[in-house]
Amino acid sequence: MAPVTNPRIVFKERPQEGLPIAGKHIVLDSSHTIDLENVPLNGGYLTKSLVLSPEPAMRERMRDPSITSYTTTYITGAPIVAFAVVVVVRSEKEEVKVGQYMYGQTPWEAYTVQPYIEGRVKFEPDQWAPGTFDMDSLVLQPVPDPKGAYPLSTYTNILGTPGMTAFVGMEGVLQGKKDETLFVSSGASGVGSLVIQLAKMKGMKVIASAGSDAKVKFMLSLGADNAFNYKKESYGEALKKYGPIHAFWDNVGAEALDAALEFCLPQARFAICGASGTDSIPYDDRYRLKNASQIQKKRLKIQGFVVPDYIPQFAAQFFQEVPALVAQGKLKSKENTVGEKWDDVPQSIADMLKSGHDIVGKPVVTVGSV
Numbered sequence: 001m002a003p004v005t006n007p008r009i010v011f012k013e014r015p016q017e018g019l020p021i022a023g024k025h026i027v028l029d030s031s032h033t034i035d036l037e038n039v040p041l042n043g044g045y046l047t048k049s050l051v052l053s054p055e056p057a058m059r060e061r062m063r064d065p066s067i068t069s070y071t072t073t074y075i076t077g078a079p080i081v082a083f084a085v086v087v088v089v090r091s092e093k094e095e096v097k098v099g100q101y102m103y104g105q106t107p108w109e110a111y112t113v114q115p116y117i118e119g120r121v122k123f124e125p126d127q128w129a130p131g132t133f134d135m136d137s138l139v140l141q142p143v144p145d146p147k148g149a150y151p152l153s154t155y156t157n158i159l160g161t162p163g164m165t166a167f168v169g170m171e172g173v174l175q176g177k178k179d180e181t182l183f184v185s186s187g188a189s190g191v192g193s194l195v196i197q198l199a200k201m202k203g204m205k206v207i208a209s210a211g212s213d214a215k216v217k218f219m220l221s222l223g224a225d226n227a228f229n230y231k232k233e234s235y236g237e238a239l240k241k242y243g244p245i246h247a248f249w250d251n252v253g254a255e256a257l258d259a260a261l262e263f264c265l266p267q268a269r270f271a272i273c274g275a276s277g278t279d280s281i282p283y284d285d286r287y288r289l290k291n292a293s294q295i296q297k298k299r300l301k302i303q304g305f306v307v308p309d310y311i312p313q314f315a316a317q318f319f320q321e322v323p324a325l326v327a328q329g330k331l332k333s334k335e336n337t338v339g340e341k342w343d344d345v346p347q348s349i350a351d352m353l354k355s356g357h358d359i360v361g362k363p364v365v366t367v368g369s370v
Ligand SMILES: NC(=O)c1ccc[n+]([C@@H]2O[C@H](COP(=O)([O-])OP(=O)(O)OC[C@H]3O[C@@H](n4cnc5c(N)ncnc54)[C@H](OP(=O)(O)O)[C@@H]3O)[C@@H](O)[C@H]2O)c1
Pocket: 054, 055, 056, 057, 161, 162, 165, 185, 186, 187, 188, 189, 190, 191, 192, 209, 210, 211, 212, 215, 251, 252, 272, 273, 274, 275, 276, 277, 278, 305, 306, 307, 308, 352, 353, 354, 355, 356, 357, 361, 362, 363
């Protein structure tokens, strides 16, 4: 068979501030080809990309390496390495079979000889700030459902990183309790939508926010008791009306965090999962907290967390409980196909990072089929 085109998504240039621009910072490179039958595997295996998952952590990985954060950064000129579901098309590795679905961090290109090393960060811990997590150490794993009972896109959402994040955060960090009131910011995101559902299963009252009316409807359909559009009603107004809160799950930071500090009860617990409200904003322009003194006055317990830290402790419980609840229809996973070809991928990343967009459900790009 003649070589085929092997499109890839390249991290061309670091956005100095603000959002990345498709075609400038993230580009499609269609100049490569691959001979699928003869490319040397060197004892590894060849995968075909099927479903790509644009995720907020990608913005963090685009920052300048001199800026301290919790992840390693992307290498300019190399393919973007991020979460995807792939299928094995050839293998020289005994435990990896042709036709097997795998998921995890992988270069965003149509075909890849695995394990992929070339464009990954060579992690030297002393070159990074203490606590930096080597994202590239997260290699592909077989999907835990070889029979294919779940749609593959589910592995980018409830059965993938967002689902695991919500689960470990709820069990290991927030430890929600019956009859408590929880506020979830960005409640329509992949993570937030599962937090709402897990909190309801625990008997909590849930207040949730997002940036569009369609998302408000979605959050109510997941069981949120009160949901609001922060573009129409301020976080403060909404929490004054629906609060006070015992617990806060924060995906946004900025105004959401400030309002939670003001309208929480003494001894409230905060699980800080993300900061999408500030991720793409230059440092000097960021919102300044007005209510930070409440941390001491109300004796708050505030904990930031990163999901890989909790995987060893909670992975087994997650895989035992969550897929079964999805199969029984007790937990819902909503994915939104925002593109179906490689040309769509750079824009899908830029769109995912914008606030208040109307993509309801976890954005995915389906670039391949079996
Ligand atoms: N700690 C961890 O280990 C970990 C792991 C995975 C994800 N996360 C975090 O969890 C959060 C959700 O992730 P996901 O993968 O579920 O995301 P997602 O489904 O892609 O949704 C991200 C949402 O963030 C919101 N957003 C973007 N810019 C915003 C802004 N300026 N102000 C307010 N909201 C804004 C948007 O919705 P609306 O504006 O409509 O709300 C967007 O839909 C993110 O903060 C992410 O960084 C953390």
